[in-house]
Amino acid sequence: MGVTDTAAPALKLPAAPSALARLLPFLGLLAGALLLPFSGNDYWALIATRACIYWVLVSGLNLIVGYAGQLAIGYVAILALGAYTASVLAAGNVLPALPSFAALGCAGLVGAVFGVVVGLPALRLRTFYFAMTTLGFATIVTQIALAWQDVTGGGIGIPGPEMPAPLDTPWGYYLFCLGAAALCTWLTANIAGSRFGRALVAVRDAEVAAEACGVAKPRLLVQVFLLAGALAGIAGGLFATLQSYITPDAFTFDLSLLFFIAVLIGGRGSILGPLLGTILLTLLPEVAAPLAAWSTFLYAALLLVIVLAIPGGIAALLDFRSRRALPEGRAVQPRPEALATLLGHHREARGAIELRGVVLAFGAVRAIDGLDLDLRPGEVHGLIGPNGSGKTTTLNVISGYYRPQQGSLTLAGAPLPAGRPALRAPQGIARTFQTPRLVGEATVLQNVMVGATVEGRSTFLEALFQLPRQRREEREMEARARLALAAAGLAGLADVRADRLQHSELRFMEIARALMLRPAFLMLDEPAAGLATEEIKRLGALIRAIAAQGTGVLLVEHHADLIFDICDRVTVLNLGRELAAGTPAEIRTHKEVVSAYLGG
Numbered sequence: 001m002g003v004t005d006t007a008a009p010a011l012k013l014p015a016a017p018s019a020l021a022r023l024l025p026f027l028g029l030l031a032g033a034l035l036l037p038f039s040g041n042d043y044w045a046l047i048a049t050r051a052c053i054y055w056v057l058v059s060g061l062n063l064i065v066g067y068a069g070q071l072a073i074g075y076v077a078i079l080a081l082g083a084y085t086a087s088v089l090a091a092g093n094v095l096p097a098l099p100s101f102a103a104l105g106c107a108g109l110v111g112a113v114f115g116v117v118v119g120l121p122a123l124r125l126r127t128f129y130f131a132m133t134t135l136g137f138a139t140i141v142t143q144i145a146l147a148w149q150d151v152t153g154g155g156i157g158i159p160g161p162e163m164p165a166p167l168d169t170p171w172g173y174y175l176f177c178l179g180a181a182a183l184c185t186w187l188t189a190n191i192a193g194s195r196f197g198r199a200l201v202a203v204r205d206a207e208v209a210a211e212a213c214g215v216a217k218p219r220l221l222v223q224v225f226l227l228a229g230a231l232a233g234i235a236g237g238l239f240a241t242l243q244s245y246i247t248p249d250a251f252t253f254d255l256s257l258l259f260f261i262a263v264l265i266g267g268r269g270s271i272l273g274p275l276l277g278t279i280l281l282t283l284l285p286e287v288a289a290p291l292a293a294w295s296t297f298l299y300a301a302l303l304l305v306i307v308l309a310i311p312g313g314i315a316a317l318l319d320f321r322s323r324r325a326l327p328e329g330r331a332v333q334p335r336p337e338a339l340a341t342l343l344g345h346h347r348e349a350r351g352a353i354e355l356r357g358v359v360l361a362f363g364a365v366r367a368i369d370g371l372d373l374d375l376r377p378g379e380v381h382g383l384i385g386p387n388g389s390g391k392t393t394t395l396n397v398i399s400g401y402y403r404p405q406q407g408s409l410t411l412a413g414a415p416l417p418a419g420r421p422a423l424r425a426p427q428g429i430a431r432t433f434q435t436p437r438l439v440g441e442a443t444v445l446q447n448v449m450v451g452a453t454v455e456g457r458s459t460f461l462e463a464l465f466q467l468p469r470q471r472r473e474e475r476e477m478e479a480r481a482r483l484a485l486a487a488a489g490l491a492g493l494a495d496v497r498a499d500r501l502q503h504s505e506l507r508f509m510e511i512a513r514a515l516m517l518r519p520a521f522l523m524l525d526e527p528a529a530g531l532a533t534e535e536i537k538r539l540g541a542l543i544r545a546i547a548a549q550g551t552g553v554l555l556v557e558h559h560a561d562l563i564f565d566i567c568d569r570v571t572v573l574n575l576g577r578e579l580a581a582g583t584p585a586e587i588r589t590h591k592e593v594v595s596a597y598l599g600g
């Protein structure tokens, strides 16, 4: 692609690790796991099978805790539900007995349903309260198992499903569970590496930015809860077979803690880290057998050490690339010529965005007080005014965060829904933020790819199984993100973690993310804040080039020079009202503007 050639990275940074390099640790672990049966020690078969089963659960929980940042600490409840479902159905004491595999499948289904039931409060409740509801659910499940004696055997328990030959030997069953664990690793890594995984971490670390990119949080979380619940239910069925006999006291709070801490010590947003964490925590009580009674204490101590010494967990410890120094004194060099390819097929602006008589008050403060504003395709419209004059509030009204109390907001004559920010991206309206909103632990490329979330057509299931449409979309999105980064002058930093960028680079990264939408309208909230003079000039040229492609730009800024240099029209606000509107030349000489805002 011609543009990519001209946009060759100015920086010589190490390339992203190849797919094989990323796979190697997993292949190493798998090879080690396949060699275990040669030890001939059945005791190790038991421990290793347990680690595999725990990972089947933790792999799904990892998407909820490590990726989506939801504190689900009571996941032992779904393990118990899966274990009882599989055991009861295989025993045939309620319905005719099912074969063990069918019972396992049913455990997965029940797990999926209850995964959503347990997860739903996360859509409304904040972290701590959600954690408490999952814990409450865990208590309810064990109490029901105790009380419902006819079905569950109460305190006496019930036999777990028996596996047919050759899975009825310790090593046979181990290899089966290892296969399940490997499959779960692949499936959850597929989700983590897809637009769904990127959206999850965006919801976790930059929820407002995720909304602005059109991420529909409820739908996304429900899909992940379904998957994690299904995996936990299946883990429960496998666990029941391993235990041979299950009673409610097999599902302790310690076990729930183990799952949760495995993700935390593994590190957020990683698959390998939590996998190692699960192996470590399964082995810990075995190698320190005399301390078995202290297991909760050991987990807590380990967690403390990790949180204090390596907050990023095992994943951060293994992230050698991010410890290499980045070149000093690097400059952002936008390449507007890349925009023709990037925005060439952009969402056609069907007309202007129009605000008429918009009023929005916070209590007694009228942040916007009867504002009229027109944003036209292909124009740069500057919005200036003293601090607190209502600029950001206006931008937030247009981007759907606030619902005006009076007035109308339309795009090409059709009303734009208020209070629904996730619906702006599908309309081709993108934005940046006064304080850059980003996922620090993700790479710059991944952050930028979040911007095209609404364009993804492949479904969660297609992502789960890496079907061809999903793979093709990923390739296209990555190519487009690299082009957006080239346009914004960050091509060389694509594979660097975003939290390693300088402030000015983050501002350009946000613009690249917004460009991924190929927006009809782009709203920039103080993009020049914190930039050096030279960078402001390059930013100005970039904004003009974006408008030249037909995108309408709303520029909220304090840098009057930038506004007067690049805007087609300028609106000046004061106390939420329009003080003046016109061309830069008219505004520059407007008496009231000069005395109230520009000075001199």
Ligand SMILES: Nc1ncnc2c1ncn2[C@@H]1O[C@H](COP(=O)(O)OP(=O)(O)OP(=O)(O)O)[C@@H](O)[C@H]1O
Binding pocket: 362, 365, 366, 367, 385, 386, 387, 388, 389, 390, 391, 392, 393, 394
């Ligand atoms: N969420 C809110 N709750 C209460 N008051 C708010 C809220 N957001 C803004 N305001 C008030 O509304 C007024 C306009 O604020 P706004 O942030 O839109 O101004 P601004 O022109 O963007 O200022 P600045 O240049 O400092 O960013 C201010 O008085 C502010 O204190």
